[in-house]
Amino acid sequence: MFFNYLQSLAIEMLSRTSFVKQSVMMQIPYFSQFATPELADTIASGTFDPLKDRKWKQSGAQSKEEYAKWCIHTCGMACLKMVLGYLNKENPPIVNLAKQCMQYGGYIARNNTIDGLYYEPFCRFVKDTFTMSASVAPFLTVRRILFETGRKNLIIASVHPNIRNINNKTPKENGGHLVVITGFNTKHKTICLHNPSGNFANSQQHYTISWVDFERFFAGRGIVISV
Numbered sequence: 209m210f211f212n213y214l215q216s217l218a219i220e221m222l223s224r225t226s227f228v229k230q231s232v233m234m235q236i237p238y239f240s241q242f243a244t245p246e247l248a249d250t251i252a253s254g255t256f257d258p259l260k261d262r263k264w265k266q267s268g269a270q271s272k273e274e275y276a277k278w279c280i281h282t283c284g285m286a287c288l289k290m291v292l293g294y295l296n297k298e299n300p301p302i303v304n305l306a307k308q309c310m311q312y313g314g315y316i317a318r319n320n321t322i323d324g325l326y327y328e329p330f331c332r333f334v335k336d337t338f339t340m341s342a343s344v345a346p347f348l349t350v351r352r353i354l355f356e357t358g359r360k361n362l363i364i365a366s367v368h369p370n371i372r373n374i375n376n377k378t379p380k381e382n383g384g385h386l387v388v389i390t391g392f393n394t395k396h397k398t399i400c401l402h403n404p405s406g407n408f409a410n411s412q413q414h415y416t417i418s419w420v421d422f423e424r425f426f427a428g429r430g431i432v433i434s435v
Contacts, residue, residue, distance in 0.1 A: 216347035223355035232357050233391035233400065237293035238413040241286040241302065241404040242279050243267045245412060251279065252369065252405040268301025277322065278303050283386045284325035285309065286404035287364045288334070290388045291433055294362065297338050309333045325386065327431055334433070341434040348430045350399070350419050354392050362433040363389040365401070371425035372403055372411045383427035390414050 242248050243263035250256030258264070258276040269275035285305045292299040300308075309315060312333040315324035324330075331342040345352070353363050369385040370376035391400040397419045406412035 212344045213346050215343070216345045216352075219345075219355075220347060220349055220352050223349075223352045226355055228351075228354045228394060229358045230395055231391070231393040233414070234294070234357070234360070234362075236290050236362075236388060236390050236402060238402050239286045239289040239293070239302070239404065240412065241282045243275065246408045248405050248412065249372075249407045252372070266301065268304040275303065278306055281315065281322045281324065282306050283404040284314075284330065284364070287386050287388045287402075290402055291340070291362050291364075292338065295340070295435065297340075308337065312336075327429075331431065343432050343434070345430050345432050348428055350423060350426075353389055353399070354394065356432055357389055357392060360435055362435065363430055364433070365389055365430040366427035367422075368425040368427070369405060371417075371422075372406045374417055374421045374424075378424045382425055383429070386430075 240248055242251050243261050243266045247256055247261055251258050258279050259272050261275065264272050264275040267275050267279065269278060282302050285302045288305060289299055289302060306315060309330060313329035314326050314333055315322050327344040331344060334340050334342040348365065353365065356363055364386050366383045367385050367387055368379040368382045370379055385405065388402040389399065390402055392398065398416050399419055399422050400414045400416045402413055403411055403415050406415055
């Protein structure tokens with residue numbers, strides 16, 4: 209972890225002295241962490257029972273119960289599916305991915321719930337299974353996000369789930385949810401992202417928000433997948 213921090217700090221210093229394009233928009237396919245993206249608002253808020261999601265089989269789960277157990281925890285796997293789709297790699301169903309990642313320690317089952325995603329095991333899983341270069345970024349800033357995205361590298365950023373609506377109050381602690389950065393515009397100071405649990409037709413695909421609003425929910429860490 210200390211090496212990852214030093215590496216992140218070094219790249220951050222490099223990003224501050226490097227040229228950044230005015231705008232970038234990456235055509236990354238979108239995947240929700242829920243079998244029915246239209247239900248993301250209500251499942252994520254706890255007002256709709258995922259057991260009633262009629263498309264649960266598309267997740268790769270063996271039962272409705274297994275789908276309901278996993279779907280709240282698979283934002284990272286949805287982000288991975290987006291990356292795999294962008295890179296034209298094999299793209300298994302989301303619960304299948306989660307189970308494979310669990311074998312690496314990316315998820316840990318505890319007391320009828322699931323903990324994770326743990327970044328370092330996830331990166332090992334990605335490298336071994338899909339031969340992609342993935343690294344933990346324990347120190348990540350908007351400037352580095354612009355730098356990496358401008359180089360066509362892919363950023364999975366840790367944010368608070370409330371980012372789905374910028375009118376939500378600023379959380380006391382950020383993190384707990386993952387999104388994929390899809391682009392930015394330095395003139396307008398905006399950033400675009402795919403949110404696996406965003407509000408349908410509003411904050412799911414290429415969700416554009418200001419840097420200021422992004423930083424309200426951003427945890428300052430994430431994963432970089434170099435291409």
